[in-house]
Amino acid sequence: MCGIIGYSGDQNAVDILVDGLQSLEYRGYDSAGIAVFYEDHIQVVKAMGKLQNMKRIIEEKGSDFRSNCGIGHTRWATHGKPSDVNSHPHGTENLTLVHNGIIENYLELKEKLIEENHYRFQSETDTEVAAKLIDSFYLTHRDPFRAITQALPLLRGSYAFGIVFKDFPGTIFAVRKDSPLICALDDTGYYIASDIPAVLKRTNRYYTLMEGEIAVVTASGIEFFDSEHRPITKEIKTADWDFQAAEKGNFPHFMLKEIMEQPEVVEKTVSAHVKDGLPDLGVEGLSDEELKAFHRIIFVACGTAMHAGMVGKAIIESLARIPVNVEIASEFRYNNPVLYPDDLVVVISQSGETADTLAVLRLAKSRGCKTFAVVNVVGSSIAREADSVMYTMAGPEIAVASTKAYSSQVCAMCIFALKLALLHQPQLTEQVRLYTKELLTQIPYFVSAIVNESDKIRYIAESFKDARDLFFIGRGIDYALSMEGSLKLKEISYVHSEAYAAGELKHGTISLITEGTPVIAIATGDECYEKMISNMKEVKARGAKIIFITKYGAPGAEQISDRTIYLPHCSEIFMPLIAVPVMQLFAYHVSVLRGCDVDKPRNLAKSVTVE
Numbered sequence: 001m002c003g004i005i006g007y008s009g010d011q012n013a014v015d016i017l018v019d020g021l022q023s024l025e026y027r028g029y030d031s032a033g034i035a036v037f038y039e040d041h042i043q044v045v046k047a048m049g050k051l052q053n054m055k056r057i058i059e060e061k062g063s064d065f066r067s068n069c070g071i072g073h074t075r076w077a078t079h080g081k082p083s084d085v086n087s088h089p090h091g092t093e094n095l096t097l098v099h100n101g102i103i104e105n106y107l108e109l110k111e112k113l114i115e116e117n118h119y120r121f122q123s124e125t126d127t128e129v130a131a132k133l134i135d136s137f138y139l140t141h142r143d144p145f146r147a148i149t150q151a152l153p154l155l156r157g158s159y160a161f162g163i164v165f166k167d168f169p170g171t172i173f174a175v176r177k178d179s180p181l182i183c184a185l186d187d188t189g190y191y192i193a194s195d196i197p198a199v200l201k202r203t204n205r206y207y208t209l210m211e212g213e214i215a216v217v218t219a220s221g222i223e224f225f226d227s228e229h230r231p232i233t234k235e236i237k238t239a240d241w242d243f244q245a246a247e248k249g250n251f252p253h254f255m256l257k258e259i260m261e262q263p264e265v266v267e268k269t270v271s272a273h274v275k276d277g278l279p280d281l282g283v284e285g286l287s288d289e290e291l292k293a294f295h296r297i298i299f300v301a302c303g304t305a306m307h308a309g310m311v312g313k314a315i316i317e318s319l320a321r322i323p324v325n326v327e328i329a330s331e332f333r334y335n336n337p338v339l340y341p342d343d344l345v346v347v348i349s350q351s352g353e354t355a356d357t358l359a360v361l362r363l364a365k366s367r368g369c370k371t372f373a374v375v376n377v378v379g380s381s382i383a384r385e386a387d388s389v390m391y392t393m394a395g396p397e398i399a400v401a402s403t404k405a406y407s408s409q410v411c412a413m414c415i416f417a418l419k420l421a422l423l424h425q426p427q428l429t430e431q432v433r434l435y436t437k438e439l440l441t442q443i444p445y446f447v448s449a450i451v452n453e454s455d456k457i458r459y460i461a462e463s464f465k466d467a468r469d470l471f472f473i474g475r476g477i478d479y480a481l482s483m484e485g486s487l488k489l490k491e492i493s494y495v496h497s498e499a500y501a502a503g504e505l506k507h508g509t510i511s512l513i514t515e516g517t518p519v520i521a522i523a524t525g526d527e528c529y530e531k532m533i534s535n536m537k538e539v540k541a542r543g544a545k546i547i548f549i550t551k552y553g554a555p556g557a558e559q560i561s562d563r564t565i566y567l568p569h570c571s572e573i574f575m576p577l578i579a580v581p582v583m584q585l586f587a588y589h590v591s592v593l594r595g596c597d598v599d600k601p602r603n604l605a606k607s608v609t610v611e
């Protein structure tokens, strides 16, 4: 949700900023802009739409347009529609800034700034208000640090700012609250960025900027201060993601590359959490005794991560027999949730920066609950703030549609469930050992077999690409999978799609089924298989065209369906890992066939850092 980059060093900042924005574009692509120190002023170049539009303007400026310091921004519009004038950077004649976040009291501040300081505003953005507010202080003493620290307490909401002042060439000021920002360094200079992939091509050495800290970045170093201007010493961290992982390579889209990476991701995530043949969360701050003492687990997450939590619930309840609630973060936090000290609140997040999930984590902590995070991005806000953290090993996920991160989250759910089963059902220890072995040795191999079916799935997708509405149905764990399949399809192909618990159809939804309506039915388990066949017959009788995802040898599969996709046999609790690539590939191919922008679907951004 908006991406920020900044550089000060001995290389050409224009190239570095453009490159960084390219890597950050998945955080928003409504507009792009940069501001660089050029000759004796700050030169801003910005344009609505994808980065390409801004790049064209820079190219027209020719090779003399160089600088050693600047800031850049890629926007996901919140306040004010996508337009040139609403594009970042924003500023005054003294300063220019880029912003990720939302200033909630911007209207009130704007009125004051107009009335008392006689500012004129060009854009509809909250960001321009923040720029002018800082400027109003700066005008009185010309001290950037003081101006920033005077303005910040007046801002309500979330922000990560990169700020440059005309009178301080080569210097970037950076600060954050509830929006991510890192600082990084290489042999040529110093960076600020919304996340690590933005700089990964150049460096994997970085510092995390904590809430309220201010970084002062120049070509000769980065200094960190608290709001009282007291220096802070920080440790450099090293990201273990290599830059190839954030590159498309020979694949036409990041999404396809990331789908194909799943066998490796599953293997990596599981093997990092197995010890002596048994599940091992490998987390600090949570002993087995403590884990066993929780009477209820509450999973809280958004979107795909929430769907992974639904799979987790099904497996934990079936193996460990302890109750699990799954909650949508944005709903949970405002519903005055009932939380007990013996609840374990587990937040799941790829980015570790999702605003609603982070807010629930803080709420749970404030209510005295122990918190546990399942996170992909090391050093992210959620990873830093949770009491204990279990890392998924998906590596950087660039496509907006989550694929390999989901699989890694489901792996984490499996390990978590197996661990709880060990603690709560010790008589299952040998069974848990067998499950762990299967997860580690066979499942990656089966996932690989499925992703290699891409051509077959593409062939099926061709017949369904023009659908207006499409339904996913399943029961139990397959209903959780249906939710994910449906989200994937609508997110990237814009085909309207809904997921229904198959048994619920007769209670309303079946009225939507007419001649030719596509229905994707998922039946990976035995217990409800016959019930699913009945539900499929019901929709078939009303004209549905059925794609059936089920296990090899499933009785009557081909008689009832129009197309069948078979999955290898494995334990039912692991079936989501094998079935989900089918739905990801289906969504991917439908999206490509419809000519959609697969990696950057309209209106979306990868990291939702605003509420």
Ligand code: M6R
Pocket (backbone or CB within 6 Å): 302, 303, 304, 305, 306, 348, 349, 350, 351, 352, 353, 354, 357, 400, 401, 402, 403, 487, 488, 491, 606, 607, 608
């Ligand atoms: O970074 P997070 O896992 O917290 O993100 C949560 C959702 O925004 C995310 O899973 C979203 O639903 C996916 N992009 C959908 O593919």
